[in-house]
Amino acid sequence: MVDAEKAKHAGGCACGEVRFGFYEPIMAMVACHCRTCQYASGGGPAYQVGVQRSQFRVTRGHPREYLTLSEAGNAVTRAFCATCGTQLYSWSEASPDVCNVKVGCLDASLAFKPRMHLWLSDAPRWHPLRRLARRFSKNP
Numbered sequence: 001m002v003d004a005e006k007a008k009h010a011g012g013c014a015c016g017e018v019r020f021g022f023y024e025p026i027m028a029m030v031a032c033h034c035r036t037c038q039y040a041s042g043g044g045p046a047y048q049v050g051v052q053r054s055q056f057r058v059t060r061g062h063p064r065e066y067l068t069l070s071e072a073g074n075a076v077t078r079a080f081c082a083t084c085g086t087q088l089y090s091w092s093e094a095s096p097d098v099c100n101v102k103v104g105c106l107d108a109s110l111a112f113k114p115r116m117h118l119w120l121s122d123a124p125r126w127h128p129l130r131r132l133a134r135r136f137s138k139n140p
Contacts (some may be wrong), residue, residue, distance in 0.1 A: 006044070007068070008021075008022065008023045008024050008061075009021065009022055009023075009024070009106060009107075009108065010106075011088075011101065011105040011106040011107050011109075012060070012061075012088075012105060012107075013061075013078050013080075013081035013083070013084050013086035013088060013105065014081070014084045014086045015081065015083050015084035015086075017060070017061045017081055017083045017084070018058065018060060018061035018062070018063050018083075018086075018088060019058070019059045019060035019061065020056065020057060020058045020059055020089070020101070021056075021057055021059050021098075022051045022052075022055045022056040022057070022099070023051075024049065024055075025051075025052070025053075025104045026049050027049075027050040027051060027052065027098060028049065028050035028052055028098075028115065028116065029048075029049050029050075029103075029112050029114050029115045029116070030047075030049075030050070030100075030114055030115065030116045030117070030118055031043055031045040031046070031047050031048075031114040031116070031117045032046045032048065032118045033045040033117065033118065033137075034118070035078070036070075040078065040087045041087070043062065043097060045117070046102060046130070047102065047103040047112070047114060048067070048089075048090075048100040048101060048102055048103060049100070049101050049103060049111060049112055050098045050099070050100050050101075051098070051099050051105075052097060052098070052099070052115050053091060053096070053097050053098060053099040054097070056079060056089070056099040060061040061065075061081070062082075063079040063080060063081060063082070063088055064079070064080055064081075065077050065078065065079050065080075065081040066078055070092060070094065072094065074092050074093045075092070075093045076090055076092045076093075077090060077091055077092075078090040085089065086102075087102050087105075087106075088101070088102060088105050089101045089102060095115055098105075114140065130138045
């Protein structure tokens, strides 16, 4: 188990009830613009880092989970704090070894920049895009 004091990266929800930690390597830094992520984020993309699920641990609390389906029909499990509603992380049956952690939940979120924009076909026209990031209409 990853100890919150020794984790390379740590984070949690807005009310502090749920905490988590993970070690690098970080596999991806993305901004996902799909409609489901827009619902979860309140309108914009979900900024997330992909980490090995085996390196990720909840260190305090018990997040609630719900399932959605991707456009390809894969189950996506999304975790959130039952007390404050903060979206925390997700994983897909298409990539079960990857945990996608929401950047806004990280204690040191300023160190992360999206390297890819996914699902631009669903992105609002008004959303600014990082010029140097790779761009995909859907999933690469």
